[in-house]
Amino acid sequence: MYAFEYHRPTSVKEAASLAGQAEDMKFLAGGHTLLPTMKLRLAGPANLIDLGQIAELRGIERAGDALTIGAMMKHGEVANSAEVKQAVPALAEMAELIGDPHVRNRGTIGGSIANNDPSADYPAACLALNATIVTNQRKIAADDFFQGIFTTALEEGEIITHVSFPIPSQAAYAKFRNPASRYALVGVFVAKHADGVRVAVTGAGSNGVFRVQEMEQALSANFTPDALNGIVVAEDEMNSDIHADAAYRAHLVGVMARRAVEAATRA
Amino acid sequence: MTTVSLTVNGQSVTADVDPRTLLVQFLRDNLRLTGTHVGCDTSQCGACVVHLNGQAVKSCTVLAVQANASVVTTIEGIADGGELHPMQAAFREHHGLQCGFCTPGMIMSAIDIVNRKGNALDEQTIRAELEGNLCRCTGYHNIVKAVAAGARGMAQEPLSQAAE
Secondary structure: OOOOEEEOOOOHHHHHHHHHHOOOEEEEOOOOOHHHHHHOOOOOOOEEEEOOOOHHHOOEEEEOOEEEEEOOOEHHHHHHOHHHHHHOHHHHHHHHOOOOHHHHOOOEHHHHHHHOOOOOOHHHHHHHOOOEEEEOOOEEEHHHHEOOOOOEOOOOOOOEEEEEEEOOOEEEEEEEEOOOOOOEEEEEEEEEEOOEEEEEEEOOEOOOOEEOHHHHHHHHHOOOHHHHOOOOOOHHHEOOOOOOOHHHHHHHHHHHHHHHHHHHHHO | OEEEEEEEOOEEEEEEEOOOOEHHHHHHHHOOOOOOOOOOOOOOOOOOEEEEOOEEEEHHHOEHHHHOOOEEEOHHHOOEOOEOOHHHHHHHHOOOOOOOOOHHHHHHHHHHHHHHHOOOOOHHHHHHHHHHOOOOOOOOHHHHHHHHHHHHHHHHHHHHHHHO
């Protein structure tokens, strides 16, 4: 790991101010992507701004039809939260599928979303649940936030403070895990809202998380697994690597979507 | 250098460290607590698991400076004087190790599982919860037995203390 200056602000304002002054900086959330990346010297920021001591980035709150989660809430905290389990059980179940217990004790929702790993779970949840990503500067719809592999709408120095999820009537996440890394080879999050169904896929797309409009239309008309019969996703937009080729991933999208709808309608 | 102050196994520790010092390096190199191991160094194998404010974490993926003002417990901090912690005793009793490299992390994870899931652990729960700890010797069977027995032993801990 290359040397860096370490900063430990205690408020979002202080963090933003530090970010404005510091050259070549990165924010440190749970550190479970950034620190391994720095160890490999794939990242070498001159300044590391640790968000771990900022109380205003924490908390889980249900207000009306929305569930709001602080950006520094850990996967384990989301998985075990009574509020999350009650409001959006699929989101708690998804968080429980990330990494292993130790990783879930450190990794955060804000870090996962800001990183936008093409195989991460939270981007699919945000997209399917039509989440709003709240930053210290503005509110960004999930549809506008995720802009391709490791790419988001965040500007330099912008800090995610909260993520707000509208509460769906039914939802589920089906994940085919890479057994070694526990990342999603393919993960499909399905959510039924008052104004229709949203289907988001992670792990599969060559351009990161994406929605499947044909599935959404079919499921909006008829929210049953059989509504997906005959719908296929194009292989040429799928990722292909040593773990799974594009044809297999395209097939898994259909299988996981069906399992997610089965799980959502069983509940 | 950045000053870091924390409590390790009940003792207050303050040191000036290079910010890139990992918690596991700090424990091993600065404090000479070499029971916490570095296996993969990529957050996968779990040989470096310690408790940070009561939660199991992989100390190869935490900076020492992130642990400032925290309470850390390592494998060296769980025995009661000369008496092994019930989970350590169960690993010995059930031969839950061969080379022993993964054992400190296994035991720290196992205690964390009991803290979260209680003392009556079925095999399926133990196997699922140990997914972040790799053992290349045992095939896990005796580890799983040891965790179940250690979990039961931890339930009896207050009784034996009361008897003393």
